[in-house]
Amino acid sequence: MSAPDLLVIEDLAVSVDGKDILHGINLVVKAGETNVVFGPNGSGKTTLMMTIMGFPRYQVERGKITFKGVDVTHMPVDERARLGIGMSFQRPPVVKGVKTGDMVKACLKARNMTGDLADLAEKTHMTEFLNRDINSGFSGGEIKRSELLQLLAQTPELVLLDEPESGVDLENIALIGELINELLQKGCPIHQRCRSGLIISHTGHILDYVNASTGYVLFNGRIISCGASPRDILDNIKNKGYQECATCPIK
């Protein structure tokens, strides 16, 4: 029996500051599955993530986003977060005076989660950061760990990861991969997983650590290719470039 659809995106067109970025995206993420979106800079990957999360700057011109069977197309960002969508930001803002630990507590509270702050911090190697202003002076790897710490507290059903490997050194990337796998319940048998992931990757490095079942190629705001083997897609991109992927069949 096929897993139920968790996220369904239909004919989604999005503009940012009056400029059309996405042109009719169709995409489905099934419960318990992890999908990867590849694409060159400026192809609209981040716009897709931000639109799914619900940031007001990303204006939905047409189409529909359904999450857990609920039409969330025009739902405010905080309601989506409480409903179970969570996002790891690529460049999160510094919020002066707001401590990392307080953010984690807020994440737990918003979703009525019972996770333990100290345990979560230890797991993400963030114990020393709990009393620091969120994202203030954090290195690339520290930002990722802080984002994953907050997501682990939130335990969203749909995890949106925007370039989880960017700016992370080799030492940290295995840990990042491990944490993502925990978030996505990779330790459980497939049929028991109910959390899903949508990962944006520029380089595909994260695939060495996190298994994904479906890959999409986004190019100029359109999905030009889709396949059940993200690694094959990645190889194709490496060999032929993004543009050529348009000739790959959409499965």
Place this chain on the structure above:
Amino acid sequence: MSHKINPEFQEKAKKAKDKKASLGKDIDLSSYQSEGSGSPLQIAPGDIAAEDKHRMLSAGVMLDDLSQRSGTFIQKDNTPIHHTASQEGIEVMATSEALKKYEWLEEYLWKAVQVDADKYTAHVELNNADGYFIRALPGKKSVFPVQACLYLAKSKLIQDVHNIIIAEEGSELHIITGCAVAKGREPGLHLGVSEFYIKKGAKVTFSMIHSWSPEVEVRPRTGAILEEDAQFMSNYVIMRPVHSLQSYPSARCVGKNATARFNSILVATPGSHIDTGSKVILEGEGSKTEVISRAITTGGTIVARGYIEGAKPDVKGHLECSGLILGDNGGIIHAIPELKGSIAGVDLSHEAAVGKIAEEEVEYLMARGLTREEATAAIVRGFLNVDIVGLPAELNAELKKAIEESEGELF
């Protein structure tokens, strides 16, 4: 009458009795009632009305349990009504009594603040004001903070206060001062002179919480003189409404390596006019200062000043003023940071920023599931969450608690 009159000060004060202050709205003193200070009383904290105690608590003054205090002083209107000192080497009494006890104290009067600075300082002198005298004897360190409360109860009254704080060589003194009013909407005028003398190697932390009301006008006049290796840290918090407040506390770092730090947390609610700042003169070689203010308006006006003057080589000073305008109620924040260097080798800097809450930050918190209101409140709390270096942990916690309680009223 509280103490003998010094003709020289009286003469200067008389000449300045109509002298307008250089800053702030001019107040017509004749529209208020003056009264002399009564003889100091000794009322047990348990005999102070519950309602008054509650108001005092709003300014951080705890009277139900004095075990966490090295001393307590309360002045109601113009009369000291209670003083205790519970630690050896720490003195707490009315200024009038201290002047009777110590003849040498005359030498300290009007040295850190000028008697003829303006009509307000003049009024304090001419009205022979009382206030608190807090002193740490050489080498003595206050285990718990000393608390002082200046309480304005009578309507339309001018409360005159003259405080003297002396930290003798190598001593350490932590003081919490709370200023509060008895009634919600009665007019009143508070004139408070505070003179700090911080001797060689001594350290003073002074945390002041103002809890006034929408009809009260406030004109504190504060000066500190720091000797070699002395440290002065002032934390000032005003988050509740006030009609108008104008003050410009100044510290003169005259000794080598003296350090002055000022932290201010200012919130102007609609109708409040706050004009304040800190002035530091670095006269001692290697002296340092840091002046930090956080200003929020929800509709009132804040003029946030700062002035650092470097007059000796190797001095270092930094001014930081951040302002947040919340809502759309006509709130104004006017930051005026000033630096003056008069010799090569000074290192002075400032940064000032006035703005609104960054939408990006609000949305970031919302993406974690906080509502817009919760996200805004968390950011504002963070904004006011100045890390206060050098304050004892318990005192820091107390100050944060007081700030949090006032924040509760903001949202």
